[in-house]
Amino acid sequence: MKVGIIGGTGLYEMEGEAIVVETNYGDVEMIFFEKHDRQIFFIPRHGKKHKPAHSVNYFANIEAMKNAGVEAIIATSTVGSMKKEIKPGSIFIPNDFIDFTRRKTTFFDDEAVHIDMSQPFCPIIRKILFEEARKQSIAHEGVYVVTQGPRLETKAEISMLRNFADVVGMTLFPEIVLAREKGICYASLCIVSNFAAGLQEKLDIEEIKRIYENKKRVVLSIIDGCIKRLPEERKCDCKNAADKGRI
Numbered sequence: 001m002k003v004g005i006i007g008g009t010g011l012y013e014m015e016g017e018a019i020v021v022e023t024n025y026g027d028v029e030m031i032f033f034e035k036h037d038r039q040i041f042f043i044p045r046h047g048k049k050h051k052p053a054h055s056v057n058y059f060a061n062i063e064a065m066k067n068a069g070v071e072a073i074i075a076t077s078t079v080g081s082m083k084k085e086i087k088p089g090s091i092f093i094p095n096d097f098i099d100f101t102r103r104k105t106t107f108f109d110d111e112a113v114h115i116d117m118s119q120p121f122c123p124i125i126r127k128i129l130f131e132e133a134r135k136q137s138i139a140h141e142g143v144y145v146v147t148q149g150p151r152l153e154t155k156a157e158i159s160m161l162r163n164f165a166d167v168v169g170m171t172l173f174p175e176i177v178l179a180r181e182k183g184i185c186y187a188s189l190c191i192v193s194n195f196a197a198g199l200q201e202k203l204d205i206e207e208i209k210r211i212y213e214n215k216k217r218v219v220l221s222i223i224d225g226c227i228k229r230l231p232e233e234r235k236c237d238c239k240n241a242a243d244k245g246r247i
């Protein structure tokens with residue numbers, strides 16, 4: 001199984017060979033390397049100049065993974081916690097999400113494909129990722145709400161959203177849906193970098209940076225442990241999601 005890693009804020013580089021993959025949405029630079037007898041393809045989600053979440057070329061990134069033959073993606077990101085018990089510095093593995101963005105959502109503009117989202121994350125990879133995360137850090141699981149950005153949320157928005165979700169971030173959507181449309185297994189590993197608005201004093205960007213810099217080694221180690229344990233053959237149903245949703 002070829003594995004893709006999408007690096008979020010703080011994870012911009014990995015050692016390997018730089019390659020360029022063509023897509024219908026532009027060329028994508030990837031890093032290729034081998035680990036635990038697997039071929040790994042890495043893309044820094046935000047590119048070299050750190051495009052903000054609402055401007056990331058999610059379509060190009062996911063199509064590049066597909067064109068490279070990737071069957072499973074592990075994606076990292078930083079999120080804000082909306083729950084007191086989920087503290088900055090911990091790891092969060094989402095098991096569901098809510099989309100509050102206003103972004104383009106699908107590869108299928110000209111045919112009716114209604115993809116099932118009752119289990120958006122790959123159940124097998126997500127479970128391995130959570131087990132590996134718990135070995136190395138305090139780790140939680142729950143619901144990730146995706147906001148449009150680039151502005152942060154208001155206190156009123158957070159007091160509404162926290163009734164339905166645990167953490168807030170800007171990059172999970174549409175990435176997860178596009179991966180599912182391409183039949184790629186997808187799981188997400190989030191670093192909790194701060195409490196959301198209203199749950200702590202004004203957000204300190206330097207403090208947030210310090211947390212994800214400190215967590216980088218742990219995140220890489222969790223990913224490494226996960227790659228080691230990934231099954232060679234896929235037994236989940238992720239690869240059939242688009243076909244099953246086609247009318």
Ligand SMILES: [Zn+2]
Pocket residue numbers: 122123124125184185186234236237238239
């Ligand atoms: Zn899967």
